[in-house]
Amino acid sequence: MQNTVSKSQVMADHTVTVSRLEEVVSTSDEFDRVVSQALPVLLDRATGYTKRFLRETGQWNDDIEHEKFALRWGSEYLERFLVCGRSEVPCRPLFLFDSLVAKQHSKPEPFCYHPDLLRPLGRFLDGLVARAVVSRDALIALYRHSYGWGAGEVIAVTGLNGLESQRIYKNFRRWRESGWQRTMDEIGLTKTELVELASQQQRHRQRFNGEAERLIRVAQAHYRKSEPDHYPCLSRAQWREMFTQGYGCDYRIWHLALCLDCMQTAWGLGSSGSLTEEKPRLELLVRP
Amino acid sequence: MGYEEDLEAYRSQLLQSLSNPLSRSVSGVLDPIQVYINERRVGELEGAGMDATLHVQSLDHIETIQLRTEDGTLLGGLVAPEYGYRTSRVQLSSDAVELCVHNTAQGGSLNAVFVSKPSFWSRIGKTFADVADRLAIRRPDAAIAHSMRTVAFTQALLAVMVVGLVLDRVATWMGPEQMLTSGVQPEALRTVSVTDMEKLEQQVGALARMQEKVGEALQSQQNSMAQLHQTMAKLSSSHESVASRVVMVKEEMEKRQESPGPETDRTTPHPVGRGVVDQEQLEMAIRSLTEDNAKLSREVASLEERNQTLTAKLHTASVNASKAVDPNPERLLATQGDVARKNQSLQVAESRQNSQMQPFLFWVTFSEGTSQESIDQWVHEKKGHKGSINEGWQEVQIVPPAVPPDLFLEQIRGEKIVKAARIRE
Numbered sequence: 001m002q003n004t005v006s007k008s009q010v011m012a013d014h015t016v017t018v019s020r021l022e023e024v025v026s027t028s029d030e031f032d033r034v035v036s037q038a039l040p041v042l043l044d045r046a047t048g049y050t051k052r053f054l055r056e057t058g059q060w061n062d063d064i065e066h067e068k069f070a071l072r073w074g075s076e077y078l079e080r081f082l083v084c085g086r087s088e089v090p091c092r093p094l095f096l097f098d099s100l101v102a103k104q105h106s107k108p109e110p111f112c113y114h115p116d117l118l119r120p121l122g123r124f125l126d127g128l129v130a131r132a133v134v135s136r137d138a139l140i141a142l143y144r145h146s147y148g149w150g151a152g153e154v155i156a157v158t159g160l161n162g163l164e165s166q167r168i169y170k171n172f173r174r175w176r177e178s179g180w181q182r183t184m185d186e187i188g189l190t191k192t193e194l195v196e197l198a199s200q201q202q203r204h205r206q207r208f209n210g211e212a213e214r215l216i217r218v219a220q221a222h223y224r225k226s227e228p229d230h231y232p233c234l235s236r237a238q239w240r241e242m243f244t245q246g247y248g249c250d251y252r253i254w255h256l257a258l259c260l261d262c263m264q265t266a267w268g269l270g271s272s273g274s275l276t277e278e279k280p281r282l283e284l285l286v287r288p
Numbered sequence: 289m290g291y292e293e294d295l296e297a298y299r300s301q302l303l304q305s306l307s308n309p310l311s312r313s314v315s316g317v318l319d320p321i322q323v324y325i326n327e328r329r330v331g332e333l334e335g336a337g338m339d340a341t342l343h344v345q346s347l348d349h350i351e352t353i354q355l356r357t358e359d360g361t362l363l364g365g366l367v368a369p370e371y372g373y374r375t376s377r378v379q380l381s382s383d384a385v386e387l388c389v390h391n392t393a394q395g396g397s398l399n400a401v402f403v404s405k406p407s408f409w410s411r412i413g414k415t416f417a418d419v420a421d422r423l424a425i426r427r428p429d430a431a432i433a434h435s436m437r438t439v440a441f442t443q444a445l446l447a448v449m450v451v452g453l454v455l456d457r458v459a460t461w462m463g464p465e466q467m468l469t470s471g472v473q474p475e476a477l478r479t480v481s482v483t484d485m486e487k488l489e490q491q492v493g494a495l496a497r498m499q500e501k502v503g504e505a506l507q508s509q510q511n512s513m514a515q516l517h518q519t520m521a522k523l524s525s526s527h528e529s530v531a532s533r534v535v536m537v538k539e540e541m542e543k544r545q546e547s548p549g550p551e552t553d554r555t556t557p558h559p560v561g562r563g564v565v566d567q568e569q570l571e572m573a574i575r576s577l578t579e580d581n582a583k584l585s586r587e588v589a590s591l592e593e594r595n596q597t598l599t600a601k602l603h604t605a606s607v608n609a610s611k612a613v614d615p616n617p618e619r620l621l622a623t624q625g626d627v628a629r630k631n632q633s634l635q636v637a638e639s640r641q642n643s644q645m646q647p648f649l650f651w652v653t654f655s656e657g658t659s660q661e662s663i664d665q666w667v668h669e670k671k672g673h674k675g676s677i678n679e680g681w682q683e684v685q686i687v688p689p690a691v692p693p694d695l696f697l698e699q700i701r702g703e704k705i706v707k708a709a710r711i712r713e
Contacts, residue, residue: 039307043299064291068298075302082306084352084365087376100367103351133329135360136322167358170319174359182359185305188298226328254329 017041021094028086035082035093042081042097047074049101054113065118068188073111075186077101112222114215120193121200121208122215124286127187129219132257133226137179140171141288142257146216147280157263158252159243159270180288197286213282217260224258231255239266321363321385323400324354333385333402340402350389350396368396498601505598512591516584523580533570582675585685589647647673648688651681652700652709662705681710 017038025031035042050070054060081097088096104110117126128145131138143154151172155165184194201208231251234242242248243266252270256263260282267279320332323342333355334340354365355378364378368389378385388399654663667674667684675683689696693711700709 036307039303043303043306064295067295071295071299071302075306078306079362080352080354080365083354083362084367087366087374131360133327134322134324134356134362136358138360167319171358179359182305185301188301190294228328228330 014041018094021097022092024090024092026090028089031086031089031091031093032082035085038093039078042078043071043074045074045097046077046101047071049098049105050074050077053105053110059113061115065123068123069113069118072187077104109222112219114218116215117218120189120197121212123187124189124197125212125216126219127183127189129216129223129258131179131183131186133223135179136167137171137175138183139254139257140168141175141179144172144175144288145285146257146260146282148283148285156271157267158249158256159246160249160253161246164249164253176288194286201284201286209282209284212284213260216282220258220260224255227254227258233259233262234265236265236269240269243269319358321380321402322356322358323398324352324356325396325398326351327354330398333400342398342400344398344400345395346397347395349391350398353387353389353398353400355385355387355400501601505594505601509591509594509598512587512594516587516591520584523577523584533573537567537570578674578676581673582683585647585673585675646688647685648693648696649675649683649685650693650697650700650709650711651678651683653680653682653707654705655707658705666703666705 018041020034021038021041025034047070050073051060051066054066054070060066077100078097081100085091085093085096085100112126112130114122116122128138128142132142133139140154143149143157147153149157151165151169155168160168231254233255239262242252252266256266264279320334322329323331323333323344325344325346326348330344330346331342333342349370350368352365352367355363357363363380364376364385366374366376366378366387366389368374368391371391371393373388373390375386375388378387384403386399386401386403390397663682664674670684670686672684672686675685677683691699697709697711700706
């Protein structure tokens with residue numbers, strides 16, 4: 001009886017919140033106030049839309065991995081809505097939110113979907129590379145997680161100058177302090193799953209790294225599209241020219257972190273002989 | 289942990305991070321701000337206290353703009369309109385980023401400006417101004433308010449100077465020996481850098497002289513512009529008077545045609561006299577108009593030359609300025625040769641430009657029966673200007689032709705409406 005009452009109360013609250021979201025808000029402050037009171041409703045709505053998209057495109061399975069995937073993208077859309085929606089006032093927040101999600105889902109490949117990327121190792125890699133697109137700290141950390149390099153080695157490999165080098169040390173520090181944990185929380189990897197990943201790596205190192213290389217290639221190919229249009233893969237001669245002339249710092253940092261093949265191609269160009277001759281292989285590090 | 293609990297825990301975690309205001313505000317941005325257009329990274333804005341700007345031109349329509357910190361925190365953003373402008377100010381603690389997006393049929397563009405908080409000194413200055421304003425409010429006279437502000441500022445400046453002088457005195461009295469001992473160490477440094485200092489002084493002197501020259505040149509250009517304006521005014525007034533006289537003459541002629549015989553006989557002497565006078569005035573006006581026109585084109589040519597010289601001087605001045613502030617003397621010496629070479633090439637280019645810009649002048653007579661309209665059209669086709677007319681020879685100024693002058697004249701003579709052409713008057 002009590003359960004029924006609380007359920008009906010929740011339904012009533014939900015209806016009130018939705019009807020408030022359907023009304024016009026006139027100022028950015030009003031937008032913030034109304035939307036912040038309706039975060040659960042909006043998150044569930046975006047998650048529902050994402051589930052429907054996955055179902056309609058034949059990518060849905062009734063399991064926790066797919067549920068988490070839909071939740072993660074629902075949260076991503078909601079974050080963008082919270083920030084960008086303020087510039088759209090006066091508006092009806094609910095309709096604006098629906099249009100924003102619909103716009104995302106009308107794009108080709110709105111997110112990186114692969115069944116293997118929904119398992120813990122795939123989720124870890126997908127989350128890491130997805131974060132690298134929006135965070136320079138995560139981008140620099142990709143060198144650490146992929147090849148086990150420290151800041152000095154990253155600077156040598158990418159052939160950076162003094163000023164850029166300082167930034168690399170900062171990126172490493174911030175990633176260790178908060179970035180890694182935040183990313184793990186966002187992709188929903190539990191402590192148990194992380195421990196399991198580490199033990200898998202210890203038990204079957206070669207197989208684990210081979211599987212990681214296969215999956216990271218899938219993720220990198222998708223997220224590399226978020227780079228500027230003028231950052232394509234280059235030949236060794238073109239990379240050499242860039243390194244010797246000293247231009248394209250951003251190009252080197254962004255592209256080499258997100259492309260295993262180009263890392264092999266450009267290997268040794270920035271180091272002036274300080275690195276070993278052997279080309280780098282993926283040696284995944286789970287912790288920073 | 290079961291399926292439902294695990295999922296609920298994840299959902300709660302996401303909601304918590306979304307509702308946490310710390311995730312969307314920063315306490316002072318020192319690292320560069322990453323700028324994203326349509327979820328693609330396009331560049332960054334320096335956030336270290338400078339007023340940095342970023343301009344991005346895109347072939348695609350801009351849909352969204354996002355600003356993120358280096359750790360990926362979404363600071364702010366903007367949804368762009370399908371067409372037209374939209375501006376937004378993203379507040380970041382005390383600093384802000386001003387975004388202006390413009391979408392057209394050809395694509396979109398974004399202007400992002402990082403507006404840093406005012407520095408300590410500018411805040412001090414503002415405080416003084418505020419104090420002065422508050423004092424001035426009691427005396428609403430504008431002149432008094434201005435003088436009060438000046439007095440307040442002068443008093444503050446005086447106080448700072450007095451404190452500085454006192455400190456200097458105290459330092460001199462208290463520790464001359466210390467000053468001596470501390471002065472020994474940088475002696476080597478001073479001797480090493482004396483030559484560099486001299487060079488730097490010379491550079492600064494040269495820069496100052498160059499600035500003076502540039503100032504003079506600017507002044508003379510302003511004077512020339514004023515003269516040009518006067519000439520233009522004269523030209524337009526004479527043009528108006530000619531036009532009005534033409535209208536008058538036409539009216540007179542129409543009246544004469546309309547008037548019947550005897551009346552015409554009576555009135556003929558007066559209009560004919562006026563007509564002759566008008567015609568003379570008209571001819572005079574046309575002559576003065578032609579002269580003014582020639583004068584104007586000469587002035588325009590000379591102004592263009594002056595402008596080029598000024599540009600070259602400014603370029604040299606900026607090179608000198610960059611040399612003067614270059615902290616690395618070795619690089620300064622190395623760049624001197626480059627600058628000299630650049631100046632030489634600049635002078636060569638300038639002289640080449642001057643020779644190219646010198647108008648080519650020739651005289652031409654046209655076949656009989658050629659209408660003024662066809663002559664004008666011909667001159668227009670040659671991209672030239674008509675000058676004065678002397679004994680049937682029309683002066684024409686054009687941009688120097690690509691072929692030698694003799695060959696050019698031959699080509700001109702071969703044209704249908706041209707009777708003869710020559711270079712000298």
